Amino acid sequence: MRRPLMLLATLALAVVACEKKNAPAPAAPSPEGQATGGPAAPVDSNTILLGEVGSLTGSEATFGVSARNGIELALNEANEAGGVKGKKLQVRVYDSQGRPEEGAQAVTRLITQDKVVAILGEAASSVSMAMAEKAQAGKVPMVTPTSTAPEVTKKGDYIFRVCFIDPFQGLVMAKFARENLKLSRVAVLRDNKSAFSMGLADVFTAKFKEFGGEVKGDESYSKGDTDFRAQLTSLKRLKPEAVFVPGYYTDVGIIARQAREIGLKVPLLGGDGWDSDKLYELGGSALEGSYFSNHYSPDNPDPVLQKFLARYKATYGSVPDSVAALAYDAARVTIDAMKRAPDLSGPSLRDAIAATKDFPGVAGRITLDANRDAVKEAVVLKVSGGKAEFVTTVTP
Structure with missing residues (x-):
């Protein structure tokens, strides 16, 4: 197993120019340089070091790049405002490659070698769960931006998230399908290797039935598959009015094209794993008229x-996706807790993060409940004209 790709970003003065949701390009070096392996640059006594783990390479690389951008922006802003406790903030970034084992190794290194005070990441629930076990054992707080599987924060009292969880997201889409779209018969196509996809599919199925609908078929695939025609053909025979596909954009775009190829013309429904410009590149017009739940909409006034959107666009030249927005919020929640904590020891910072109430995040106000999950609203978006358009907001 090769060692994780390591990126060192000094965020006091520098920003990294990356294109959102395109194949990730190497980050531009900061004034103090960046490392892609070997020993990391030392951190002086006037610097507070945080850790970040994200999928900078692999099939979900756009998630990692977006998260890195959002976190960089938050730390840059904090440093411009004077830092925390008179010190500047710096982040050490490791690539999980979208693999749980790599994420766990990265967290171990951040804790034992880099001595970080907190960890930000990951996007994918399966990777976050492996990371959370290491963070909990080391008593270092970990805040995930977008891992929605309930099991993530159940790993321990040092694990937090700033996004809603799958039971709420599944409820949102089941309710939307029944009440807004007036659907009575749906089918499900899930990724059986993804905790995110399996959990979301289970909740959607249970809630849709609870609301009086029928789930006519439930097929599965495995991450890395490229041919979904057999499953789609089986579902087509059952004549559903829509198919719920709670996967990641890498699969959903291809699934949409193949569904249309075999004559399955009904709308597809999904969750926040769809959120990527790559979705529209992969799916094209096959996605028109489909819907998915998400964490925020740039149309919100x-x-x-809007201040975050303006700065993000000025820095990175693109509109931030929900991963970037939630990563920005995760970093800001952590920074806010660092300012409130009496010291930056693991227990003190953990208690300060847990006390977060009504925090003004860019993806909605954040209150952390007793399970360290965020209580917040969701939005439903419709794919129209090759982009996502706001449809409605659903509150807890």
Whole structure:
């Protein structure tokens, strides 16, 4: 197993120019340089070091790049405002490659070698769960931006998230399908190797039935598959009015094209794993009229959000996706807790993060409940004209 790709970003003065949701390009070096292996640059006594783990390469690389951008922006802003406790913030970034074992190794290194005070990441629930075990054992707080599987924060009291969880997201889409779209018969196509996909499919199925609908078929595939025609053909025979596909954009775009190829013309429904410009490149017009739940919409006029959008676009030249927005929120929640904590020891910072209430995030106000999960709203978006359009907001 090769060692994780290591990127060192010094965020006091520098930003990294990356294109959102395109194949990730190497980050531009900061003034103090960046490392892709070997020993990391030392951290002086006037610097507070955080850790970040994300999928910078692999099939979900756009998630890692977006998260890195959002975190960089938050730390840059904090440093421009004077830092925390009179010190500047710096982050050490490791690539999980979208693999749980790599994520776990990265967290171990951040804790034992780099001595970080907190860890930000990951996007994927399966990777976050492997990371969480290491963070909990080391008593270092970990805040995930977008891992929605309930099991993530169940790993221990040092594990937090700033996104809603799958039971709420599954409820949102089941309710939307029944009440807004007036559907009575649906089918499900899930990724059986993804905790995110399996959990979301289970909740959607249970809630749709609870609301009086029928789930006519439930097929599965495995991450890395490229041919979904057999499953789609089986579902087509059952004549569903829509198919719920709670996978990642890498699979959903291809699934949409193959569904149309075999004559399955009904809308596809999904979750926040769809959120990527790559979705529209992969799926094209086959996705038109489909819907998915997400964490925020750039159309929201909230001034906190609009200020973030303006700065993000000025820095990276693109509109941030939900991963970037939630990563920005995760970093800001952590920074806010660091300012409130009496010291930066693991227990003190853990308690300060847990006390987060009504925090003005760009993806909605954040209150952490007793399970360290965020209580917040969700939005439903419709694919139209090759982009996602706001449809409605659903509150807890």
